[in-house]
Amino acid sequence: MPARGKFIAIEGIDGSGKHTQIQMLAHSLAAQGIECVRVSFPQYDGFFGKMAAQFLNGQFGPLDAVDPHFSALLYAGDRLESKAQMEEALGAGRIVLADRYIGSNLAHQGARVPQGKRPIFLKWLKQLEYEIYQLPKEDLVVYLRVPARQAQRLVSTKSVRSYTKRRRDLQEANLAHLVAAAKVYDDLARQPNWLRIDCVNEPESGKSFGGSEARRARLRTPEAIHEEVLAAVQTRILGGTMSKG
Numbered sequence: 001m002p003a004r005g006k007f008i009a010i011e012g013i014d015g016s017g018k019h020t021q022i023q024m025l026a027h028s029l030a031a032q033g034i035e036c037v038r039v040s041f042p043q044y045d046g047f048f049g050k051m052a053a054q055f056l057n058g059q060f061g062p063l064d065a066v067d068p069h070f071s072a073l074l075y076a077g078d079r080l081e082s083k084a085q086m087e088e089a090l091g092a093g094r095i096v097l098a099d100r101y102i103g104s105n106l107a108h109q110g111a112r113v114p115q116g117k118r119p120i121f122l123k124w125l126k127q128l129e130y131e132i133y134q135l136p137k138e139d140l141v142v143y144l145r146v147p148a149r150q151a152q153r154l155v156s157t158k159s160v161r162s163y164t165k166r167r168r169d170l171q172e173a174n175l176a177h178l179v180a181a182a183k184v185y186d187d188l189a190r191q192p193n194w195l196r197i198d199c200v201n202e203p204e205s206g207k208s209f210g211g212s213e214a215r216r217a218r219l220r221t222p223e224a225i226h227e228e229v230l231a232a233v234q235t236r237i238l239g240g241t242m243s244k245g
Contacts, residue, residue, distance in 0.1 A: 002093030006237045007086070007136050009101035010229075012144035013182050014172045015151035016199060017222060021144065022099045024226040025233065029095060034238075037089035039082055040099040041075070048077035063112070063174055072109040072125050076102075080133045090136060095237070102129045103141055103188055111180035118184075140236050141194045142229055143185055148178035150200070150219070195232050199225055 008025075010018045019040075026036050042049040052074045060066050079102070089096050106122055113121040129135050172178070189196040201218045 005090040005092065005094040005096060006139040007090060007096045007098070008233065008237065009098040009103060009138045009141045010144065011100065011103040011107070011141055011185065012146060012199075013107070013148060013151050013178050013185065015153070016144040016146040017225065018099050018144060020222050021142070021226060021229055022097055024222065025229055026097055028226070028230050029233075032238075034095060036095045036097050037085070038097045038099070039086060041082075041101060041104070042078045043082065046078055046081050048074050048081060052078060063177060068109040068112040068121065069124075071112075072105055072128070075105045075109070076125070076129050076133060076135075079129065079135055083133065083135055086136050096136070098138075101138060101141070102126075102135065103138075103143070103185070103194075105129070106188060107181045107184040108177075110184045111177060122184075138193060140232065141188075141191075142232065143189045143194055143196045144199050144225070145182070145185070145189075145196055146199045146219070148175055148182050151178060195236075197225060197228050 010022050010025075012018055022038060022040075026038055029036050042052040044050065044053045052071075054060060055066060055071050055074060060070075086096050102125075106125055109125065110118055110122050130137060186196075188194060199220055201220055
């Protein structure tokens with residue numbers, strides 16, 4: 001039996017470059033002869049993914065009118081549909097690379113809960129995904145930290161996406177939501193299996209993601225960010241025994 005594979009998730013608010021970093025990491029691992037399985041959430045062609053698309057397109061009402069428990073259940077259900085695929089890959093000793101995972105649900109839906117009630121909500125959601133659904137736990141979560149205002153501008157440069165005809169979906173269009181989600185991500189990134197990577201040349205040193213310093217911040221190149229991602233994977237993941245091919 002091969003050793004169980006490793007699970008790596010790339011997280012960050014919308015427009016932070018997750019898809020690009022997943023592609024670059026998969027390419028670098030393949031060059032080392034390491035087989036990866038890539039997954040991306042939400043999967044908008046699935047049962048729950050179609051409903052998540054409806055939520056993001058405003059079909060269930062404005063963002064503040066939708067109970068975050070409801071939207072969280074949609075995203076968790078979407079991952080549950082892919083559980084067998086992920087478990088099969090991990091059982092075969094492969095690395096699973098996820099473009100968004102449980103952290104996205106915690107950050108985006110947790111951001112919509114009043115701060116005083118947020119710890120209870122996050123505990124509930126972790127119990128749902130990790131314990132009730134028993135979804136695979138991440139060995140490494142890479143959090144790409146980008147100022148919310150800058151990330152929102154980057155979203156506008158994306159090509160047409162399959163799940164929406166909007167320039168920005170319900171969450172992307174709400175700067176206050178992105179700022180709040182980034183703050184939740186900052187808290188989550190204190191966990192030992194998380195790595196925070198600042199994707200701007202001038203980190204904000206605790207300042208608000210929505211302020212003028214975010215407009216002045218210059219994005220690092222994807223190649224520079226990738227070097228940091230790959231170094232973390234080499235140290236934290238490939239340092240152990242991994243099957244190849």
